[in-house]
Amino acid sequence: MMRPIIGIPACTKIIAELAQHATPARYGAALIACADAVPVLIPPEGERMIALLDRLDGILFNGSPSNVEPSRYGVAEDATPEDHDPARDATTLPMIRAALDRGMPILGICRGMQELNVALGGTLYQEVHHVAGRLDHRAGAGSRETRYGAKHPVALTGKLAEISGAETIMVNSLHGQAIDRLAPGLIIEAMAPDGTIEAVRVAEAAGFALAVQWHPEWRVAEFADRARLFAAFGDACRAYRGS
Numbered sequence: 001m002m003r004p005i006i007g008i009p010a011c012t013k014i015i016a017e018l019a020q021h022a023t024p025a026r027y028g029a030a031l032i033a034c035a036d037a038v039p040v041l042i043p044p045e046g047e048r049m050i051a052l053l054d055r056l057d058g059i060l061f062n063g064s065p066s067n068v069e070p071s072r073y074g075v076a077e078d079a080t081p082e083d084h085d086p087a088r089d090a091t092t093l094p095m096i097r098a099a100l101d102r103g104m105p106i107l108g109i110c111r112g113m114q115e116l117n118v119a120l121g122g123t124l125y126q127e128v129h130h131v132a133g134r135l136d137h138r139a140g141a142g143s144r145e146t147r148y149g150a151k152h153p154v155a156l157t158g159k160l161a162e163i164s165g166a167e168t169i170m171v172n173s174l175h176g177q178a179i180d181r182l183a184p185g186l187i188i189e190a191m192a193p194d195g196t197i198e199a200v201r202v203a204e205a206a207g208f209a210l211a212v213q214w215h216p217e218w219r220v221a222e223f224a225d226r227a228r229l230f231a232a233f234g235d236a237c238r239a240y241r242g243s
Contacts, residue, residue: 035234108211
């Protein structure tokens, strides 16, 4: 059986004063290890990248240190003006809508979940740790193992609980932003103990369309729920390829 080709949006990185297109290698590694897929990077070059959908079987909307610009969801005040990637916003937001229109499978991780919510008309908390009653969901200090280690439980429902084979799992937590107003058409599939939305599903999507706030790509093969999520995504991409 042919391996599905899955796109991963690249971010804009300034290296040696030159713009580069890059993303952490662990996303592609997780797709190879648990989805048996061929990952390819999508340059952040705006709506012209939608043409790539003709050649792809799915898209992993990955995490990033950058935040979606608040102007994209109708908010003027900007709490993190130094942490944006407008080229990525200009690429991923229309690409999400175009992929869903095609019924193409999509999986969102961290920023990818926030992009999905904004693309469909929702809003974000720009600093969820400043919202009364919410935990600090940022990575914190320490080694990489510590920062990416399990931080808190989430309660799962719906399709994600079915895929994960559990109603509660422990997740890592490395995000400063989170969903505020849920976009029309999204269903909550995981919640943190403090009420932060941790996963969503596109209710009327023709295919696989899930997004999570944590980072299941991290040490994916060592956790059954993470491996199952990537495997289910890979299966959906293979089914789309054969349709």
